[in-house]
Amino acid sequence: MTQIAKNLHNILQKIEKSAQKAQLSNHRTLLVAVSKTQPAEAIEDALLAGQRLFGENRVAEAQSKFIDLKKRFSDIELHLIGPLQTNKVAAAVALFDVIQTVDRPKLAEALAKEIKKQGRTPRLFIEVNTGLEPQKAGVDPETTGDFLAYCEGTLGLKISGLMCIPPADQDPTPHFALLKKLAESLNLPFISMGMSADFEKAVELGATHVRVGTAIFGERRQ
Numbered sequence: 535m536t537q538i539a540k541n542l543h544n545i546l547q548k549i550e551k552s553a554q555k556a557q558l559s560n561h562r563t564l565l566v567a568v569s570k571t572q573p574a575e576a577i578e579d580a581l582l583a584g585q586r587l588f589g590e591n592r593v594a595e596a597q598s599k600f601i602d603l604k605k606r607f608s609d610i611e612l613h614l615i616g617p618l619q620t621n622k623v624a625a626a627v628a629l630f631d632v633i634q635t636v637d638r639p640k641l642a643e644a645l646a647k648e649i650k651k652q653g654r655t656p657r658l659f660i661e662v663n664t665g666l667e668p669q670k671a672g673v674d675p676e677t678t679g680d681f682l683a684y685c686e687g688t689l690g691l692k693i694s695g696l697m698c699i700p701p702a703d704q705d706p707t708p709h710f711a712l713l714k715k716l717a718e719s720l721n722l723p724f725i726s727m728g729m730s731a732d733f734e735k736a737v738e739l740g741a742t743h744v745r746v747g748t749a750i751f752g753e754r755r756q
């Protein structure tokens with residue numbers, strides 16, 4: 535077994551344990567393996583271990599690795615977890631299966647246009663800035679309902695979930711709880727939260743997707 539296969543196995547077990555601990559019986563948390571900066575060979579190790587959900591934060595880097603890999607492994611589900619510029623929307627819609635970082639009207643408008651044009655419909659999550667950090671992307675929790683209504687009502691986009699990246703220097707617990715509450719109140723089924731350091735907590739608090747990089751692949755290569 536490769537180290538990556540071992541790490542994946544470990545993390546899946548921890549996810550299972552956390553779900554049991556929180557008595558989330560019919561709840562399933564999916565593991566998104568964050569492969570940014572990792573070479574295609576590392577991703578192949580994960581694929582051979584059975585992993586199919588991957589997260590990348592840059593469109594060009596994802597293209598360079600996953601256009602090929604998706605031809606060889608047709609059931610890969612690729613998630614965009616980094617900020618998306620409007621000039622990359624066409625490429626993102628063509629490649630990604632889930633875009634987790636819908637965070638502003640201009641981007642939503644560009645996505646609506648491109649989805650119509652390509653006839654390809656990646657699942658969309660709204661990124662919420664639960665810590666109200668000025669330097670961070672994401673919609674203010676207070677206005678997420680309005681933004682959702684704009685995306686769905688005005689633009690005709692289907693939104694499936696919410697994601698957040700809590701402030702690095704804080705206990706993530708209240709942020710996870712807030713995202714969960716917000717998703718429930720807006721009737722959105724998917725909740726993406728939790729990374730290498732805190733995915734178990736996120737599972738306990740109801741994450742449907744955790745995004746784990748270094749705990750699977752080791753330190754990033756850049």
Ligand SMILES: *Cc1c(COP(=O)(O)O)cnc(C)c1O
Pocket residue numbers: 568570591615616699728729730731745746747748749
């Ligand atoms: C890099 C990244 C992750 C993974 O972080 P690790 O700490 O390596 O698990 C998760 N989510 C987002 C948005 C990221 O950019």
